[in-house]
Amino acid sequence: MARSGSDTVKVIIIGGGVGGPILALALQRAGIESEVFEAREAEAEERGSWLNFQANGMDALRSIDAAGPLEDAGYEVDTMSFVNGKGRSLGQLPMAARRPDGLTSRMLSRDALARGLRTLAEERGVTMHYGRKFETARLDPAGVCAVFDDGSEARGDLLVGADGVWSKVRTLIDPHAAIPRYVPVLNTGGFIPGLTVDVPEKEFRMQFGTRCFFAWMPTPDGGTVWFANPPRRHEPERGALEAIDDASWRALLHELIGQDHGPAHEIIDAAPGPVEAWATYDLPTVAHWHDGGRMVLLGDAAHAVAPSAGQGASMALEDAVTLARCLRDVPGGVSGLPVALARYEELRRGRTEKIVAHGHRSANDKAAGPVGRVIRDAMLPVIFRRASRDGGASMMWLQGSHVEFEERVAF
Template sequence: MRTALVIGAGIAGPVAAIALQRAGITPTVYEARESTADELGAFLTLQVNGIDALRTLGVGHVVAGIGFPTPSMRFRSGTGKLLGEVSTGAALPDGTVGVTLKRSDLYRALRDEARQQGITIEHGRRLVEVRPVPGGVRAEFADGTSATAELLVGADGIRSRVRQVIDPGAAPARYVPVLNIGGFAPAIAVDGVQGGYEMVFGKRAFFGYVVAPDGAVWWFANPPQRSEPAPGELSGLGTAHWRARLAELFAGDRTPACEIIAATPGELEGWATYDLPSVRRWHRDRMVLIGDAAHATSPASGQGASMAIEDAVELGRCLRDLPEPDAAFAAYEQLRRFRVERVVANGARSSNAKAAGPVARVLRDALLPLFLRRQGAQAEAWLHGYHIDWDAQVVPATVPAGRR
């Protein structure tokens, strides 16, 4: 029986394990954290292409009931002017649309499904090194243990240790000049319809919110910050700082941002945004990268989770049809690289638009309505309409890696 080590138990890792098992490979998942832990970012969107990819594996049910439909996004300027509205993707044949859900709920659902399918997930196993062995690789962990298998899948996120092993000279993640902060406010009266995102390009910062079925308001803000924060800088600022800063940023904008933030209980914490425009090497010596380890995108794309899920499904198909790891990894990269790098680039442009200066704001608000109309229709085809046929035969890669 072929075996695989999957490093990381976030989103990409459990889905990859399920896909590998379906392809006839026995996976074991190793997670650095001691136990299931919520990561920075209170919630995320899972678009229809991501849901469709889960259904390809027969696990689409895992997201039923843990989020709520969010079929559209409406954009406004800080003056309240409507700039345009786009869908989050054409509905799937049964009417399913994109959903918003808590990140921790999605992690838990995917891990539970993997375990129910008999897949082992071990926590507290932080990878420190990978070494080749005859016919496979050996992963060495910080606790002194090790594990050996035929191949290794790096699903260990934007700070991926596997990426460093594959390419010690890999470029670091790129800082995107906006911060992130978000939370949940109890039911208050705000503009907008249930499940429809309201996105506001304020004069000083970007603000977005959506009303959940129970009336709670799920929100996020993107304070601009041109210089990359020093390690520990943001975590030391505290809730009082964030409340005061956000109140200052959104003062004068025609948005309920200040009311929503004031009504949000508990602690607030900001975090920095990073992406990976292009990772030079995705695979080497029976090791391969998926998800954020290969192509992290800013949250502005709304596609981080969906891209990771698509990766996992395509990797499973490639290893099923091309048993030699190098051939399978090359085919996987050819299937994925252009698509995901386009998503990363789009996300970076969206993030930069949130931090526009006075002149750029005028141009953005003038051109955005046209852009939304044009890009909305295109995105439904190339982005949201993407479908993976599990039963289709994978063919070997035909284009050299450096030319993809």
């Protein structure tokens, strides 16, 4: 529903990663003007390696006709299998029960996901600004003014913080907002062309190793996707991980893998360099998602989730479509913004906080100590057997959700 006259709303979106461009596309379909501002330059690569882009995220893209560039990207994932350090099977699970629409999870690089979404947004006429680092915002009777590090400004009626786990918009909404919580595992990984591993097609093998969680998956083109979660009990100081060189990371991974059974040592040696690692953070709860009418959070800025849940990108996309629906359907245009933001939070908070809690539990299982490992390895087969009996239905709360963009939001 396009707005006109005094009802016209303009949205300023801070963050051009995953959620920002899709929010702009959803708003475009709703007839609402927006601009996206990204701190990095257009050619900068996304931080991180590969991610499990789950089916509910693709569903959110489909709901606004934005899935096309990604439906065949990366590699389909159908099954997760689990082994311990000795190579003994702990169980196997489908990623989830089959959705009626046939959508499945896909393993793809974080950079390919973000770049594909930005390219689509640009092709459809979304205004994307790069190299514009957000500093602060001023509120006045006319709306909100975003201020950038080069002294430039942008005015609108609503400022959306899609600016990640260290969101500046979040601290403007609530200067006392909880800081991100460190999750005691690091992340590293990537893609190795020309290396094959003995795992069935579309299966991701997850190893709860003696000292390190390690995972690998074959790809149809003869390569291997892999990741590892080296445990790190205490949060690293700023810059400490970046100071560790490729050879040191490889040596550490070899040491942690030790005598664990499987191809991990071969993968570490074959991985294209430089091997790097980064810290993980989540946000258990953010007290204030919006300020009552002029600023609101989206994606990791509101509910960062550990990568072990495989839901960070998908949650941002569900947020984007839901927020656009609320802004489209709320009566009153600008005057209705407080109601729209409250409804958006009401629709999203419960689901996202449940997923954050799920991801935190999964991440801590990977960092279990000697006693915890014994208990974990004894319990996981029981848990996996129970979960596999229903053909993945128990996982559908994660991947089976559907956001219907055309459905009107009730207020």
